[in-house]
Amino acid sequence: xxxxxxxxxxxxxxxxxxxxxxxxxxxxxxxxxxxxxxxxxxxxxxxxxxxxxxxxxxxxxxxxxxxxxxxxxxxxxxxxxxxxxxxxxxxxxxxxxxxxxxxxxxxxxxxxxxxxxxxxxxxxxxxxxxxxxx
Amino acid sequence: xxxxxxxxxxxxxxxxxxxxxxxxxxxxxxxxxxxxxxxxxxxxxxxxxxxxxxxxxxxxxxxxxxxxxxxxxxxxxxxxxxxxxxxxxxxxxxxxxxxxxxxxxxxxxxxxxxxxxxxxxxxxxxxxxxxxxxxxxxxxxxxxxxxxxxx
Numbered sequence: 001x002x003x004x005x006x007x008x009x010x011x012x013x014x015x016x017x018x019x020x021x022x023x024x025x026x027x028x029x030x031x032x033x034x035x036x037x038x039x040x041x042x043x044x045x046x047x048x049x050x051x052x053x054x055x056x057x058x059x060x061x062x063x064x065x066x067x068x069x070x071x072x073x074x075x076x077x078x079x080x081x082x083x084x085x086x087x088x089x090x091x092x093x094x095x096x097x098x099x100x101x102x103x104x105x106x107x108x109x110x111x112x113x114x115x116x117x118x119x120x121x122x123x124x125x126x127x128x129x130x131x132x133x134x
Numbered sequence: 135x136x137x138x139x140x141x142x143x144x145x146x147x148x149x150x151x152x153x154x155x156x157x158x159x160x161x162x163x164x165x166x167x168x169x170x171x172x173x174x175x176x177x178x179x180x181x182x183x184x185x186x187x188x189x190x191x192x193x194x195x196x197x198x199x200x201x202x203x204x205x206x207x208x209x210x211x212x213x214x215x216x217x218x219x220x221x222x223x224x225x226x227x228x229x230x231x232x233x234x235x236x237x238x239x240x241x242x243x244x245x246x247x248x249x250x251x252x253x254x255x256x257x258x259x260x261x262x263x264x265x266x267x268x269x270x271x272x273x274x275x276x277x278x279x280x281x282x283x284x285x
Binding site (some may be wrong): 098134 | 266
């Protein structure tokens with residue numbers, strides 16, 4: 001497995017750490033259906049984070065721990081919380097597309113599915129579709 | 135004076151800065167197989183564009199919702215280097231109601247997202263893999279947009 005593949009998996013892990021952190025903040029600033037959506041998204045990103053940690057460990061590559069905190073910008077209102085969720089998801093699409101370029105077969109397919117799920121979640125938060133998301 | 139090799143390397147890296155981490159995917163030479171992937175995607179994107187054009191023509195009230203999505207398919211087509219097919223809307227059968235027409239577009243987009251994912255798995259050049267992963271995602275987003283959020 002190449003250094004570029006490890007680099008892309010590590011970047012994706014970092015993105016998933018940031019998403020996990022951000023959804024904690026988003027959950028605290030939303031209520032009702034949006035809070036439930038944030039909780040589901042948090043679960044999905046935790047799972048992706050764990051898969052990436054597993055993949056990196058399987059390659060005997062370093063598995064970096066999360067940072068204590070991630071920069072989210074001000075998140076004082078539900079609207080800001082939703083905007084952060086959209087931004088996080090669209091950005092993760094690029095991380096997963098990069099993983100796709102350095103993986104093959106079933107791993108590549110999984111990376112594309114993950115990109116698609118993140119991209120779709122951005123829409124469920126009220127984001128607009130993009131020709132080349134991210 | 136930089137050597138020719140240094141110049142070539144710098145030139146090769148600059149436009150792909152965002153792909154820097156993906157360079158190993160480029161080890162595989164872009165093959166004829168990628169040409170066939172591109173032509174499949176071209177045909178499918180042209181078909182989608184035609185469906186959108188015909189739906190917009192039949193139901194002008196849907197234009198505001200559908201035109202941006204149709205334009206994104208044009209961008210997909212351009213990215214894979216495809217030529218637009220002459221737009222002949224004759225023979226495109228559009229359902230009798232706007233709601234049924236939208237439903238057909240959802241089905242077509244869902245199929246496109248699945249096909250693009252399969253094409254991406256087949257591709258060997260890293261630039262094509264990158265583009266198809268994003269196009270597959272864009273088309274999943276279209277499904278979600280057309281169904282108001284649910285994939």
